[in-house]
Amino acid sequence: MRKKALHILFTLLLMAGTAGLNALTLDEAHDILNTIDESRNLTTTDFSAVMTMISEDPDKGVEKMKVQQFRRDDKDMFLMLFLEPESKKGQGYLRVDDNLWFYDPESRKFNHTSMKDSFGGTDAKHSDFRVLSLAEDYKVTTITEGKLGKFSVYILDLEALNDEVTYPKEKLWITKDTNLVLKSEDYSGTGRLMRTSLYPKYTKVSGKYIPTVMIFIDDLIEGKKTQISMTNISTKTLPDTIFTKSYVERVNR
Amino acid sequence: MDNVLLKIAYRNIWKHKTKTMIIGILIALGILLLVVGNSFMDSAAAGLRKTYIENFTGDIVITSSDLKNPSMFMDGIMSDPDSAIPLIPNEPEIESYLAEQKFVDAFNPQIAGAVGIRHGDDQGFSLIFSFNPERYQGVFKNNIDLIKGSFLKEGEEGIVLSSDTVKRIVDDGGAEIKVGDKILLTGINNLTGTKIREVPVKGIFRFKNDSPQLRLLSFLDLTNMRIINGMLKNKVSEANLSQNEKQLLGQIDENSLFGDEEGDSGIVSDTSEDAGTIDYLSILGDTSKRELYRETDPDSWQYMVVKLAPGVNPSRAIKTMNSWFNEHGIDAKAHSWLEGAGAIAKMSNTLKIVFNILILIIAVVGVIIIMNTLVISVTERIGEIGTMRAIGARKSFVRSMITLETLMITLIFGLIGAAAGIIITAVLGKVGFTASNDFLQVLMGGKVFHPVVSVSAVILSLIIVGGIGIFASLYPVSVALKISPVKAMGEN
Numbered sequence: 001m002r003k004k005a006l007h008i009l010f011t012l013l014l015m016a017g018t019a020g021l022n023a024l025t026l027d028e029a030h031d032i033l034n035t036i037d038e039s040r041n042l043t044t045t046d047f048s049a050v051m052t053m054i055s056e057d058p059d060k061g062v063e064k065m066k067v068q069q070f071r072r073d074d075k076d077m078f079l080m081l082f083l084e085p086e087s088k089k090g091q092g093y094l095r096v097d098d099n100l101w102f103y104d105p106e107s108r109k110f111n112h113t114s115m116k117d118s119f120g121g122t123d124a125k126h127s128d129f130r131v132l133s134l135a136e137d138y139k140v141t142t143i144t145e146g147k148l149g150k151f152s153v154y155i156l157d158l159e160a161l162n163d164e165v166t167y168p169k170e171k172l173w174i175t176k177d178t179n180l181v182l183k184s185e186d187y188s189g190t191g192r193l194m195r196t197s198l199y200p201k202y203t204k205v206s207g208k209y210i211p212t213v214m215i216f217i218d219d220l221i222e223g224k225k226t227q228i229s230m231t232n233i234s235t236k237t238l239p240d241t242i243f244t245k246s247y248v249e250r251v252n253r
Numbered sequence: 254m255d256n257v258l259l260k261i262a263y264r265n266i267w268k269h270k271t272k273t274m275i276i277g278i279l280i281a282l283g284i285l286l287l288v289v290g291n292s293f294m295d296s297a298a299a300g301l302r303k304t305y306i307e308n309f310t311g312d313i314v315i316t317s318s319d320l321k322n323p324s325m326f327m328d329g330i331m332s333d334p335d336s337a338i339p340l341i342p343n344e345p346e347i348e349s350y351l352a353e354q355k356f357v358d359a360f361n362p363q364i365a366g367a368v369g370i371r372h373g374d375d376q377g378f379s380l381i382f383s384f385n386p387e388r389y390q391g392v393f394k395n396n397i398d399l400i401k402g403s404f405l406k407e408g409e410e411g412i413v414l415s416s417d418t419v420k421r422i423v424d425d426g427g428a429e430i431k432v433g434d435k436i437l438l439t440g441i442n443n444l445t446g447t448k449i450r451e452v453p454v455k456g457i458f459r460f461k462n463d464s465p466q467l468r469l470l471s472f473l474d475l476t477n478m479r480i481i482n483g484m485l486k487n488k489v490s491e492a493n494l495s496q497n498e499k500q501l502l503g504q505i506d507e508n509s510l511f512g513d514e515e516g517d518s519g520i521v522s523d524t525s526e527d528a529g530t531i532d533y534l535s536i537l538g539d540t541s542k543r544e545l546y547r548e549t550d551p552d553s554w555q556y557m558v559v560k561l562a563p564g565v566n567p568s569r570a571i572k573t574m575n576s577w578f579n580e581h582g583i584d585a586k587a588h589s590w591l592e593g594a595g596a597i598a599k600m601s602n603t604l605k606i607v608f609n610i611l612i613l614i615i616a617v618v619g620v621i622i623i624m625n626t627l628v629i630s631v632t633e634r635i636g637e638i639g640t641m642r643a644i645g646a647r648k649s650f651v652r653s654m655i656t657l658e659t660l661m662i663t664l665i666f667g668l669i670g671a672a673a674g675i676i677i678t679a680v681l682g683k684v685g686f687t688a689s690n691d692f693l694q695v696l697m698g699g700k701v702f703h704p705v706v707s708v709s710a711v712i713l714s715l716i717i718v719g720g721i722g723i724f725a726s727l728y729p730v731s732v733a734l735k736i737s738p739v740k741a742m743g744e745n
Contacts, residue, residue, distance in 0.1 A: 087444055
C-alpha cells in the first residue's frame with residue numbers, strides 16, 4: 001500500500017515537472033515560427049553567396065553543382081551562375097521582375113520566360129510560386145521538448161492551414177536559446193514521412209541566422225540525399241549592373 | 254448410304270424450316286461479324302504497320318540493351334525526364350555486321366530528342382529525329398511531302414519542321430514561320446543541363462502516311478541534336494568533393510552531426526558580414542576546361558532502324574541479330590517494329606486481341622443456342638429416331654444423320670454470312686471511313702480508312718463455322734442415341 005502511494009506521488013511529481021518544463025504555449029510557439037520566417041527574409045539587403053549542391057542518388061551516383069547566387073529580394077531580382085561542373089560553367093538564370101532568362105554560354109543565347117506564363121503547360125503560373133511562410137501557412141498543434149544530439153530543442157508539430165503548401169504536416173526541431181531550426185520532417189496528409197531536412201551549421205549575417213549547411217534526405221527513395229552548403233556569404237549592396245543580361249554575357253567572355 | 258443420309262438431312266432441314274432459319278440467321282450473322290470485324294482489324298493492323306515501318310521504325314529497331322522501353326517516341330523518357338536514352342554500344346561494329354547481312358535491305362542510325370521552340374515571342378514544342386539525311390532517305394524512301402523549303406543536307410545546320418508543329422504555334426496566335434527564319438531550340442540533358450541552339454528553318458513537311466504521333470516529329474541536324482542531348486566526345490569527370498563534403502555522404506548520424514557543444518558556438522560559425530571584395534568579372538575563373546565539353550561524339554547514336562530484305566521473317570532476323578550481339582559481347586538488343594512504335598501501336602494490337610476474345614464469346618453463345626435448338630428438334634423426333642433404330646438403324650447412322658444435318662445448316666448459312674461479310678467489307682472499302690478523331694486515326698493507321706477483305710478472316714470464319722457445326726451437334730447426338738427404340742415407339 002505504502003509502495004503504491006509512493007509510486008503515485010512519484011508519478012504526480014514527474015507530471016508536474018514535465019508541465020513546468022513544457023512552459024511554451026501554442027502562441028509562443030507560433031511566435032517562434034514568425035522569428036524563423038523573419039530570419040529567412042532577406043528583403044532589406046542584397047545577398048550573395050556560393051551555393052554548393054551535392055546530390056546522391058542510388059541510380060545516378062554523386063553529382064556536384066556549384067552556383068554563384070546574387071539576390072535582391074525586394075526588387076524580385078536574382079542571378080544564379082553555374083561555377084561547377086565545368087560542363088555547365090557560365091550557364092545562368094537571371095530574374096528581373098516577371099522576366100526569367102536562361103543563358104547558355106555555348107550558343108551565347110538567352111531563352112526568355114515570363115513569370116506570368118503558365119508553368120510547364122499547367123494551369124499554375126510562375127508567379128503562383130510565392131515564398132511560403134511557416135507562420136502563415138501552418139499552425140502548431142503540439143509542443144514537446146527533447147534533445148537532438150547535444151542540443152536542447154522544442155519539437156513542434158505543425159499542420160497546414162491551406163492546401164498551397166507542399167507538405168500538409170511538418171515537424172520541427174528548434175533550439176531553445178536561438179530559435180534555429182536544426183531538423184525538420186515533412187509528412188504527407190496520411191502521415192507518411194516524405195523528407196527529412198537537417199541544418200547543422202549556421203552563420204550570422206546582418207543580425208540574421210543563415211544556414212550554411214543543409215542536408216535533405218528523400219525518405220521515399222533510400223539513399224537519395226542532397227547536401228547544400230553556402231560559402232562566401234555577403235549582404236553588401238551589389239552593383240545594379242549584376243542583374244543585367246550584359247553582365248551575364250561579359251562574365252562569360 | 255451417304256445419299257440416304259443427305260436426303261434425310263435435307264428433308265429434316267426443310268421440314269423444320271422455322272428452326273432452321275433461326276439457327277441459320279444466327280450463324281450467318283456471327284460469320285458476317287467475324288469476316289467484317291477481322292477484315293477491319295487486319296486492314297487497320299496493316300495500315301498501322303505501314304505507317305510505322307515505312308515512316309520511322311523500319312522492320313527492326315536496335316537499341317542499347319540498357320534501354321528499358323525501346324519506343325522511339327520516348328514513352329519511357331517522357332514519363333521520367335531525368336532518365337536519358339542510352340547510346341548503342343559498339344555502333345560502328347554493328348553497322349559493319351548489318352552491312353554484311355543479306356537479310357538486311359537498309360539501315361540507318363538515329364537520335365531522338367525533345368525541344369522547346371521559340372520563334373520571336375511565340376513558343377512551341379516538338380519531338381525530334383536526327384540522322385544523316387541521305388542515309389535516312391535511303392531507308393525511308395519518299396515518305397514525306399515537303400510543303401516548303403528543302404530537306405536537311407549533310408553537314409548543314411537546320412531544322413525541318415512538321416507542318417503540325419508550325420500550325421500549333423500559329424494557332425496559338427503566333428506569327429507565320431517562314432523558311433530561312435531562325436528559331437531557338439531549348440532542350441535539357443543530364444550532362445550539360447539546359448542547352449539553347451539557334452537554327453534556321455530549312456523546310457516544312459508532313460508525312461505522306463500521316464498519324465497523330467508522327468505529326469509531333471521534326472527533323473534536326475545531328476550536331477545541334479547532339480549538343481542538346483549532351484552527347485559529348487569527352488566524358489564528364491566525376492564530382493570532385495572536399496573532405497567535409499565527403500563526410501556528409503551516405504548515412505547521417507544525427508547525434509554526431511549535432512554533437513558539438515550546445516549554444517551558438519557549436520552551430521553558428523564566425524559571424525561574417527562580408528565575404529571580401531568580389532571581382533565580379535572573374536567569378537567564373539578559368540573557363541578553358543568547359544571547351545572540352547562542347548565537342549560532340551560523331552559515333553553516338555541511340556537507335557538503329559533496320560529495313561529487311563523482302564520476304565525475310567522479322568522474328569527470325571531479330572533472333573539472329575540478338576544471338577550475334579550475345580556472341581560478340583555487345584550490349585545491344587534488336588526489337589520488333591511494334592516495340593519501337595510505342596504505347597499507341599501496342600494499344601491497337603491489344604484491341605485486336607480484345608476483339609478476338611469477344612468473337613470467341615459470341616461463338617460460345619452461338620454454339621449453346623444452336624445446341625439447344627437442335628436438342629429441341631431431336632426431342633421432337635424421338636419417335637422417328639426410335640422407329641429408325643427399331644428397324645435396324647445403327648447408332649453411327651443416327652450420329653451421322655444429326656451431324657450432317659447440323660453441318661449442312663452451319664455451312665450453308667456460314668457461306669451466306671461470309672459472302673455478305675465480303676460484300677459489306679468491299680462496299681465499305683470502296684466508300685472509306687474518315688477518322689473523326691486522332692485516336693481512331695491511330696487505330697485505323699491513317700486519316701481515311703479503306704478496309705480490305707481479309708482472306709485469312711474468311712478462312713478463319715469458315716473453320717469456326719465448321720467447328721461450331723460439329724461441336725453443336727455433339728450433345729444432340731448423345732441425346733438421340735440415348736433414345737430406347739421400345740420407349741420411343743411406345744410414346745409415339
